Amino acid sequence: MISHARRRLLRTAPLLLASALGLPAKAEPQPVTLIVGESLDESGKVKPLRPWQRELFEYLEAELGVKFQVRLYPWARAERNARNGAGLVFGLPKNPERLRELRYSEAAVSNTLWIVTRSDATFPFASLADLKGKSVGAVRGYGYGAEFEQSRNKLFRVEEDIPSRATRLQRLFLKRVDAVLLYQPGWQNAAEVEAELRTFAAPLARELSLPQGLTLSVLPHPLQVGNQQFFAMSKGKDEGLIDRINAALARQQKPASLPKTRRAP
Structure with a gap:
């Protein structure tokens, strides 16, 4: 078993080496709770994220310097947690009541x-x-x-x-x-x-x-x-994250592997 002192040394050694070489230390990604409504399979088990969702989230992680901690909930609970400021939510449709409490991003996918x-x-x-x-x-x-x-x-x-x-x-x-x-x-x-x-x-x-x-x-x-999907966050907890997401979406070059807001058939 690794001792506490050795564990601490393993964590700090890269920082000490970077300092000795005059290199900037790489910052740890900021953890961000990401709430997503769950889908169930034929056995009633929660299905994993869809490939296009993973692609979108990974793109934003790289652009924003964050690490999403994904939480899958039934939609009613997902909405309740988002309104209570428990994290960023993806895919919750807009309505007048939600717009009063949540700040929405620009459309991420359609x-x-x-x-x-x-x-x-x-x-x-x-x-x-x-x-x-x-x-x-x-x-x-x-x-x-x-x-x-x-x-x-x-x-x-x-x-x-x-x-x-x-x-x-x-x-x-x-x-x-x-x-x-x-x-x-x-x-x-x-x-x-x-x-x-x-x-x-x-x-x-x-x-x-x-x-x-x-x-x-x-x-x-x-x-x-053209039913659009957005990110949203409690207005009291935003702290500029929605603005950063909007900027990242605007920079997105939309390669073929990422979801695109295309014209519907």
């Missing part, structure tokens, strides 16, 4: 909100009026825009569920809901989203012993286009 149905139960969709009388599956604690919220449980019925794609699609297959709302990166079109979902849902369809050929469809007209 998503599109699609409507998913069973392949044997599609319907024409051009506006919210086309959802009249239908049951729509949504994630508990998540917002889908002012117009949607004003029509919630009036024009259509909203069935809230946990943020598990497999669980939500299973309810759709079993006709517990008529449609499911699903955010996907803004650079994907309806055909690409549909192909991805059909591949994902194929084992689930077999497990449920569904009729041969029954799968999922993505309605060609999205519910929302």
Whole structure:
């Protein structure tokens, strides 16, 4: 076992060597708590960050000289912690109440909100009026825009569920809901989203012993286009971090590996 004195020597030796050589000592990255809403897999376990999220966070860590300590929570808890000043939050949609308490960054990435149905139960969709009388599956604690919220449980019925794609699609297959709302990166079109979902849902369809050929469809007209995602922080705890994030996003050269705020299909 390494003694306390030896451990302290190992920590300070690089600093002493840098000083002796006249080199500037490398500062330790500043720890920053980063709150992200969780998603669950088919077993109910929290899924890791998506690759594009990791790329974005690593880019900002390098630009800002910070080390994100990522905390994954259900959205309701994520919002509560952010409002209480527990850290920076990513992906929490804007609304008037949140804007009073949180300071938001410029848009970091853009998503599109699609409507998913069973392949044997599609319907024409051009506006919210086309959802009249239908049951729509949504994630508990998540917002889908002012117009949607004003029509919630009036024009259509909203069935809230946990943020598990497999669980939500299973309810759709079993006709517990008529449609499911699903955010996907803004650079994907309806055909690409549909192909991805059909591949994902194929084992689930077999497990449920569904009729041969029954799968999922993505309605060609999205519910929302250019739904932007932001960083946000309690106004009393910001201390300039949001300004630094905005500057880093403005400097971003947007290589192919990073998420891009593209024009939605």
